Amino acid sequence: SRAGLFPPLRDMTVRMIQRGEHPILPPFEDVTLGPGDVIIVAATRQTLTEALKSGSRIFEGMLEERFAEGVEAGNGPAKPGGELILAEAVVAPGSRMIGQTIEQISFRHHTGCIVLGIQRRSRMIRTLLNDIRLEAGDVLLILGKGNQVQDLRNNRDVLLLEWSATELPDPKLAHRALAIFGIMVATVLGGILPIEVAAVAAAGAIIATGVLNVRQAARAVDRRIFLMVGAMLGVAAALEATGGANAIANASVALFSGYSVAVVLSAFFFTVAVTTNVLTNNATAVLFTPIAISTATQLGVDPFIFVYAVIFAANCSFATPMGYQTNLLVMGPGHYEFRDFVRAGSPLVILLWLAYSFFAPWYYGL
Known part of the structure; x- marks a missing residue:
């Protein structure tokens, strides 16, 4: 390298070089690349595409090895010739790939494509590709033949960002x-x-x-939602059985003693709206429903007024990435950061809270 730069890796940032069992971290002063070195780089998709089109020798070993594995398993071409396509795919929220590595799921064996890189929440990862456990929302940079990439449209574990047009249902x-x-x-x-x-x-x-x-x-069934809702049902049942829901309701009423029901309802809505962005909407709805009923009973109003507040507030889950599955799904492809969701979602939460605070008392005659 010259001044820590590698001329064959133009427009790419080298994050780490793995030489045998020894990682080499920047700065890379006077480091010379050798056969067998594994290079972890950060680069745009366009840069990688240009490097592949130019026949850069830096990729030859990796491509020959990966596609040779495909021949042994009965998949893929004998060499990386033909029309190769770079595409991006997002790990779906309900994917079976979550928590596993690329090697464990045998991605190349099942799809005929190889994964060149992973991007997580707009950040590049400085870890060997085969050691990374996938998470929902991870963006995979995939290389494969045209028909193999198109076949990913029917793969429910990933969402293809290109070639994603599907036929209209019957x-x-x-x-x-x-x-x-x-x-x-x-x-x-x-x-x-x-x-x-x-x-x-x-x-x-x-x-x-x-x-x-x-x-x-x-x-189509997300088993994790069943487990989560089942667990939260247990928590909600425990709150009712132990008197916890009544205790929380009494504390809430005492805190706002002297205020109207409309004010208590507004504060309750805001509390649920904040909580749903930390938990999920399903868990929040299950958790706060018994508290809503107890609070309404303490105030002597129809419990459905506060239950409806839970339903509306629990769906104000767009101020954080973890608030709702689709938030996490668009985080990587859109290159969003946590603060982007807070910046865009918080005003919406406040707007809905104010709208409900003014409209609900008028509608219910509070």
Whole structure:
């Protein structure tokens, strides 16, 4: 290197060089690259594309090794010839890849594509690629043949940022789904079936009529939400059983003693809105519902007034990345930082809080 720069890696920032078991960190004064060195670089997609098109020798070893592995496994071409495409994909919130490394999920074996880099929350990672455990919202820089990259459109574990156009669903299937949903609602409103029985029956009918297959239906279920909501139900039940909900309600009422119900409702809405950006909307709704009922009972008003406040406030989850799944999903591709969500989301939360604080008392006659 010259003054810590590597001429073959033009417009790229070298973050680390792994030489055997010994990492070399910057500054790279008088460091000479040798065969077998693993280089971790930070670069734009355009820079990498130009390096690949120019036939830069720095990539030859990696590409030959990765694509050779594909031949042994029965995937991929024998050499990195042909039309290779660079694409970006985001790890989906419900992906099976979360918590695992690229090597553990055998990404190349299953897709025929190789992962060149990972970006997490707009920050480059200074770690060996195969040692990084994936998180929801990670952006993967993927290299593969055109048809292999296009096939990622049907992969539910990642969301392709390009080649993501999909065919329109069959209208007949849409009509079937709508009919099944209508029948489910009618049976529940008519008191024919309990809602849980009707929902399970509708799900079975969706599969039986071919709208979805079993695998598609199973993939649509985020098991973590069930675990989280189940755990929060336990917490909510404990609050009720131990009198914790009443204690919190009494403290809230005492804190705002002398104020009108409208003021208490406004403060309660604001508290839930702040909490939902730290937890998730599902967990917040389950946690605050018993507190809402107890608070309304203490004030002598209809409990539904405070329960509705929970429903609206729990969905004000756009002031932090962890508030809602889609927030995290767009964080990497959009190159957003935590403060961007706070800056854009906080005014929206305050606006909705003020709107509810003025509208709800008028609507409920408080």
